[in-house]
Amino acid sequence: MAVENDVPYSEQEFENAEQEMNELLQSSLKGKEVPINAMFLKLGDFVKARASGLVKWSMEKSLWPLQFGLACCAMELMDFGAARIDAERKGFLLFRGTPRQCDVMIVAGWVTKSMVPRIKRLYEQMSEPRYVIAYGECATSGGPWWESYNIIKGIDQVLPVDVYAIGCPPKPENLFGALMRLQDKIGGKIDGDTERSITDNPRRYEKRGV
Amino acid sequence: MSIMRINVGPIHPSTHGVLRLVVDVDGDTVIDVNTHIGFLHRGVEKLMETRMYMQNPSYTEKMDYVAPLAWDDLYVHAVEIAQGKEVKEAAQYARVVLDEFQRIASHLLWLGTFCNDLGQMFTLFMWTFRERAEIIKFLEDISGSRMFYVNIRVGGLWKPLPKDFKERAYRLTDYIEEHIDQYPEVLDKNPVFSERTKDIGKLKLEDAINMGAAGPTLRASGLEYDVRKAMPYYIYDKIKFNVPTRSEGDSYARYKVRFEEMKQSISIIRQALDNFPSNEDVVGMPIKLIGPQANPEPVLLSHELPRGEGIIYMIPDKQKPYRIYMRSPTYMNLSLLSHLAKGHKFADIFSILGSLDVIMAEIDK
Numbered sequence: 001m002a003v004e005n006d007v008p009y010s011e012q013e014f015e016n017a018e019q020e021m022n023e024l025l026q027s028s029l030k031g032k033e034v035p036i037n038a039m040f041l042k043l044g045d046f047v048k049a050r051a052s053g054l055v056k057w058s059m060e061k062s063l064w065p066l067q068f069g070l071a072c073c074a075m076e077l078m079d080f081g082a083a084r085i086d087a088e089r090k091g092f093l094l095f096r097g098t099p100r101q102c103d104v105m106i107v108a109g110w111v112t113k114s115m116v117p118r119i120k121r122l123y124e125q126m127s128e129p130r131y132v133i134a135y136g137e138c139a140t141s142g143g144p145w146w147e148s149y150n151i152i153k154g155i156d157q158v159l160p161v162d163v164y165a166i167g168c169p170p171k172p173e174n175l176f177g178a179l180m181r182l183q184d185k186i187g188g189k190i191d192g193d194t195e196r197s198i199t200d201n202p203r204r205y206e207k208r209g210v
Numbered sequence: 211m212s213i214m215r216i217n218v219g220p221i222h223p224s225t226h227g228v229l230r231l232v233v234d235v236d237g238d239t240v241i242d243v244n245t246h247i248g249f250l251h252r253g254v255e256k257l258m259e260t261r262m263y264m265q266n267p268s269y270t271e272k273m274d275y276v277a278p279l280a281w282d283d284l285y286v287h288a289v290e291i292a293q294g295k296e297v298k299e300a301a302q303y304a305r306v307v308l309d310e311f312q313r314i315a316s317h318l319l320w321l322g323t324f325c326n327d328l329g330q331m332f333t334l335f336m337w338t339f340r341e342r343a344e345i346i347k348f349l350e351d352i353s354g355s356r357m358f359y360v361n362i363r364v365g366g367l368w369k370p371l372p373k374d375f376k377e378r379a380y381r382l383t384d385y386i387e388e389h390i391d392q393y394p395e396v397l398d399k400n401p402v403f404s405e406r407t408k409d410i411g412k413l414k415l416e417d418a419i420n421m422g423a424a425g426p427t428l429r430a431s432g433l434e435y436d437v438r439k440a441m442p443y444y445i446y447d448k449i450k451f452n453v454p455t456r457s458e459g460d461s462y463a464r465y466k467v468r469f470e471e472m473k474q475s476i477s478i479i480r481q482a483l484d485n486f487p488s489n490e491d492v493v494g495m496p497i498k499l500i501g502p503q504a505n506p507e508p509v510l511l512s513h514e515l516p517r518g519e520g521i522i523y524m525i526p527d528k529q530k531p532y533r534i535y536m537r538s539p540t541y542m543n544l545s546l547l548s549h550l551a552k553g554h555k556f557a558d559i560f561s562i563l564g565s566l567d568v569i570m571a572e573i574d575k
Contacts, residue, residue, distance in 0.1 A: 112250060145252045147257060147260070
């Protein structure tokens with residue numbers, strides 16, 4: 001039938017189409033700094049790169065923290081989960097009881113020697129990619145229990161810590177700030193070497209209550 | 211049927227800290243509960259022996275992190291007795307006001323988390339935290355810190371009170387009273403709440419006394435014992451208030467006692483503010499001026515903390531305590547758990563544990 005005649009391109013053009021597309025992409029990238037690999041960029045890679053950006057964005061906007069309180073700082077963690085802060089507006093959705101559904105572990109409180117293997121186990125149970133926030137003075141450096149025989153001097157001796165929130169205890173707003181800093185890190189807006197601690201007091205300028 | 215052994219914790223949303231329970235169950239019925247503690251042990255009594263007197267409040271306040279001011283107050287009062295210092299009159303009134311606000315905040319937090327444990331998801335948690343936030347804001351404006359207010363000094367407080375202290379305190383009591391009155395409508399009429407608390411974890415008066423139950427747990431079993439009435443300190447002998455008791459001794463009674471206590475605290479605050487002395491000088495001694503004048507006599511002092519009777523036994527040295535022992539009320543209450551949980555269903559363990567109001571840092575020390 002006349003189907004073959006309806007095709008708007010010749011056979012040769014069809015073979016050259018992929019090559020043309022690659023040339024188009026390479027020419028569009030000419031003015032920019034691109035890694036050498038981009039010379040071999042194909043259409044599929046382009047889509048993949050776009051998709052990984054999408055994954056990054058969605059990871060950034062829905063962080064699920066692990067419901068995991070050790071000591072005093074857990075009180076402020078509860079306040080963070082209550083109505084005053086409204087953490088959901090930035091994408092810190094739910095505190096979950098099981099590590100398998102979580103992205104962020106907030107270590108809130110002092111870590112004794114008998115807790116270390118258990119915290120390690122919880123961290124291993126979390127699915128990749130996983131992040132750790134050291135919340136409070138005790139989890140950062142041992143705090144007032146520096147001289148105690150049963151406390152490890154900072155959770156960073158055991159786990160890789162992403163952000164430190166400093167204070168005794170830090171205000172819930174500081175945890176909010178720390179989580180936003182972590183979002184920047186996941187989204188690639190800051191790299192791992194920049195300053196990672198949150199020490200401001202955001203309530204300083206707040207109005208008085210009842 | 212064969213007996214099954216279930217491990218709960220040490221990291222579990224309903225254990226209020228890091229408590230490990232090993233539960234033996236036959237079907238769904240609890241046969242035995244073993245409590246494993248010590249996951250927060252940091253040797254606080256030993257550390258306090260190495261610090262000067264007024265460095266130690268930052269350790270005592272971390273004993274009970276839901277009501278830090280209560281332990282702080284008890285410790286500083288013990289130091290005052292050891293040093294032979296008197297508390298200023300206005301400071302006594304101010305401390306009573308702050309302590310009672312702290313008691314209300316502590317009970318509010320307890321109520322929210324208790325309802326959370328029972329499956330009343332988050333409604334009451336949000337409500338109680340709304341009220342607690344106002345109290346914490348008030349205490350923060352007085353002391354400068356949101357949670358650990360190290361503002362009690364020998365002889366008084368750290369700073370003079372703000373000018374609008376009385377006015378704000380009155381307004382805050384009105385605010386709390388208005389909002390607290392809405393709770394029974396949600397709780398007492400709720401069939402889920404009453405089924406999960408009534409006749410659960412019954413503690414007889416005889417057992418409560420023999421096993422050393424403390425605070426609201428003891429009062430819910432029927433004994434009218436409150437340190438503020440039995441051995442009045444500060445200005446509690448000038449104030450009229452009731453000690454709420456119940457005779458049932460179950461989880462519901464413990465909730466009711468705590469709820470009534472909040473109301474009594476409000477009336478105590480109002481009376482203290484009404485009789486506030488005209489000379490509003492509350493500033494105590496600076497930390498540096500506490501010299502080596504301590505009396506070598508041992509000090510034994512007890513206060514009514516939000517969770518029961520806390521006792522400090524201290525042998526003073528010149529600059530720092532030679533030996534200090536702190537008896538925590540929640541330790542006694544936690545030891546009741548295996549006695550209370552026997553014969554109940556597995557899910558009732560958390561109703562009982564929640565109603566005992568356990569703070570692990572105070573137990574492990």
